[in-house]
Amino acid sequence: MSRHKIVRTMNLADELDDYDGDEYYEDENEGMSPADKAKMADGLRRIREVIGDDVPAITNDKIEETLWYYYFDVERSITYLLNSVGATEKKKQKKTAAADPPKAPSQKAAAKAKQGFEGPSPDDVVIAAQSQSKGLNKTQKTEKSTAATTTSIQKGIDGLKIGEPSEKPTPPKIARKKIDVVAEYEKSKSKRKENANLVVIGHVDAGKSTLMGRLLYDSGVVDERTIQKYKQEAEKIGKSSFALAWVLDQTGEERTRGVTIDIAVNAFETEKGRFTILDAPGHRDFIPNMIAGAAQADFAVLVIDSSPGEFEAGFNIRGQTKEHALLVRSMGVQRIIVAVNKLDLLHWDQDRFDEIRQQMTQFLTTAGFQSKNMSFIPCSGLTGDNIVRKPKEGLVPWYSGPTLIEELETAKPVAKAIEKALRMTITDVYRGGVTNPVTISGRIEVGNVQVGDTIIAVPGDERATVKGIEVDNEAAEWAVAGNNVQLHLAGIEMDHLKIGDVVCHTDSPLVPLREFEAKILAFESLTPMMIDIHRGRLNASGRITKLVATLDKGNGTITKKKPRHIGPGSLAMINILVTGAPLPLEKGSKIVLRADGLTVAAGVVE
Numbered sequence: 131m132s133r134h135k136i137v138r139t140m141n142l143a144d145e146l147d148d149y150d151g152d153e154y155y156e157d158e159n160e161g162m163s164p165a166d167k168a169k170m171a172d173g174l175r176r177i178r179e180v181i182g183d184d185v186p187a188i189t190n191d192k193i194e195e196t197l198w199y200y201y202f203d204v205e206r207s208i209t210y211l212l213n214s215v216g217a218t219e220k221k222k223q224k225k226t227a228a229a230d231p232p233k234a235p236s237q238k239a240a241a242k243a244k245q246g247f248e249g250p251s252p253d254d255v256v257i258a259a260q261s262q263s264k265g266l267n268k269t270q271k272t273e274k275s276t277a278a279t280t281t282s283i284q285k286g287i288d289g290l291k292i293g294e295p296s297e298k299p300t301p302p303k304i305a306r307k308k309i310d311v312v313a314e315y316e317k318s319k320s321k322r323k324e325n326a327n328l329v330v331i332g333h334v335d336a337g338k339s340t341l342m343g344r345l346l347y348d349s350g351v352v353d354e355r356t357i358q359k360y361k362q363e364a365e366k367i368g369k370s371s372f373a374l375a376w377v378l379d380q381t382g383e384e385r386t387r388g389v390t391i392d393i394a395v396n397a398f399e400t401e402k403g404r405f406t407i408l409d410a411p412g413h414r415d416f417i418p419n420m421i422a423g424a425a426q427a428d429f430a431v432l433v434i435d436s437s438p439g440e441f442e443a444g445f446n447i448r449g450q451t452k453e454h455a456l457l458v459r460s461m462g463v464q465r466i467i468v469a470v471n472k473l474d475l476l477h478w479d480q481d482r483f484d485e486i487r488q489q490m491t492q493f494l495t496t497a498g499f500q501s502k503n504m505s506f507i508p509c510s511g512l513t514g515d516n517i518v519r520k521p522k523e524g525l526v527p528w529y530s531g532p533t534l535i536e537e538l539e540t541a542k543p544v545a546k547a548i549e550k551a552l553r554m555t556i557t558d559v560y561r562g563g564v565t566n567p568v569t570i571s572g573r574i575e576v577g578n579v580q581v582g583d584t585i586i587a588v589p590g591d592e593r594a595t596v597k598g599i600e601v602d603n604e605a606a607e608w609a610v611a612g613n614n615v616q617l618h619l620a621g622i623e624m625d626h627l628k629i630g631d632v633v634c635h636t637d638s639p640l641v642p643l644r645e646f647e648a649k650i651l652a653f654e655s656l657t658p659m660m661i662d663i664h665r666g667r668l669n670a671s672g673r674i675t676k677l678v679a680t681l682d683k684g685n686g687t688i689t690k691k692k693p694r695h696i697g698p699g700s701l702a703m704i705n706i707l708v709t710g711a712p713l714p715l716e717k718g719s720k721i722v723l724r725a726d727g728l729t730v731a732a733g734v735v736e
């Protein structure tokens with residue numbers, strides 16, 4: 131879902147100030163492609179027709195710079211040029227800096243207002259460290275002279291010029307000093323709070339969205355007024371109990387149907403950590419979306435409706451409690467926190483809590499979770515007891531353990547391979563305004579990226595230049611595995627980027643596989659059969675061509691070679707042929723296999 135498109139209208143002067151200094155720019159005289167040259171000449175002619183030749187401040191160079199900046203949009207260029215003349219006049223009087231395109235409100239201020247946090251956010255520390263590699267701080271920026279800014283713009287525009295025509299359009303080059311990202315990251319590490327992604331899973335209507343809405347509300351991310359507004363709106367359509375869930379379920383369809391469809395992403399932080407919530411849909415029609423969430427998660431919160439019959443419904447063969455838990459485990463999630471929810475409906479019945487804990491422990495153990503990585507929290511998302519605040523006094527006399535939020539704080543994110551080849555699955559693609567025509571977002575799974583890098587999004591083969599990076603909505607020079615980022619790209623059209631594509635550096639691209647072996651956990655009986663292979667949100671048709679062996683769940687050794695079938699719950703090695711469009715898969719990619727609307731297996735490419 132694209133609700134987190136907090137898009138920044140970048141300010142060119144600010145952007146280029148960051149790159150100030152000769153050391154960052156080379157190749158000033160790179161040429162444009164013939165097509166761009168033609169657009170430039172046409173734009174120049176049309177602008178001259180409108181504003182004439184007698185405005186000394188508007189030189190041909192200035193017009194060309196502006197056209198380049200606005201991607202040859204004549205109308206916007208004219209508006210900017212005319213405004214800049216007016217502004218220069220005013221600024222001459224004030225003796226301040228020259229006019230630039232209008233500034234967007236500070237991203238930081240917007241983010242703060244949205245989150246309701248006061249004072250520097252913990253992430254500011256790492257972002258400050260990331261920004262330091264630019265060698266400039268904000269105060270320095272504002273003190274820069276007009277001349278410096280103009281030179282900087284000139285250099286920046288030159289730096290963004292397209293090179294000589296080749297078979298594929300060459301993306302713009304941003305020539306700059308390479309940063310040693312691993313070293314910078316190591317330096318900033320001790321000052322930062324780690325971000326952990328948690329996926330919220332569970333049977334439909336278990337109360338996942340309500341519980342997370344409660345978490346965001348009670349931790350101050352969502353304010354009272356917003357909740358009141360949701361309550362009134364929810365009452366209008368006869369769904370008053372869904373008000374808290376609406377903090378996460380934001381599309382019209384989600385609200386009227388009362389179900390989560392896409393993964394909602396929200397962030398909150400405590401004194402000890404920063405968390406990004408991926409609220410996955412419980413409904414089985416939306417399992418592929420849930421898979422995409424699980425693939426990015428550090429740990430899972432499994433929400434269980436404890437009310438009579440409901441826990442059992444979620445736990446049966448068609449229920450999502452089991453399916454989700456198996457899925458997240460086979461996607462590599464090791465830590466699971468079970469929120470035994472809706473206990474308010476049962477007067478906080480300890481026997482029911484114990485019964486659910488006992489059955490779930492047994493099941494989660496067979497699913498491959500170690501007991502030290504499981505925990506059970508009695509709670510009610512609706513009343514808020516034991517989510518952020520302790521239960522009201524005397525309400526749950528038999529429980530003295532942590533609240534849900536305290537338990538989350540003990541769950542550490544998994545260590546990431548930041549020095550390896552870049553891999554980031556795109557979760558969103560959108561236009562970010564004139565200055566950021568194409569922006570993609572996602573979580574860096576492996577490796578690192580910095581401004582100026584050339585990337586491709588596999589299975590596509592179009593190249594693009596990373597023109598700007600935002601980590602958790604703050605501008606940064608670099609980002610590493612584990613960061614949730616937005617990459618502003620130059621030199622690529624939106625339709626060459628798809629949700630689910632894998633972003634790689636051009637020198638270490640992922641080569642899509644046609645046939646491969648995978649180590650999988652079977653949820654249903656498997657034979658050589660037709661399947662759909664899911665990698666995040668991408669999927670392709672395929673076939674299990676060979677059952678290679680069944681494996682011991684404890685130590686992974688072969689228990690039987692060439693079995694005739696693989697039973698539910700077995701760990702196995704199988705051979706798969708992709709018959710549909712190639713999928714961006716490589717060793718270590720997480721996949722899910724589905725057949726006839728059921729998830730039949732999940733695992734990892736070997």
Ligand SMILES: Nc1nc2c(ncn2[C@@H]2O[C@H](COP(=O)(O)OP(=O)(O)OP(=O)(O)O)[C@@H](O)[C@H]2O)c(=O)[nH]1
Nearest residue numbers: 334335336337338339340371389390412472511512
């Ligand atoms: N009594 C009670 N009701 C709850 C609690 N949590 C959720 N509910 C209700 O259960 C219903 C479903 O809640 P949701 O939060 O939408 O459930 P969900 O798991 O997110 O649903 P999907 O996203 O469709 O899978 C709503 O009517 C909620 O008000 C709780 O702790 N106690």
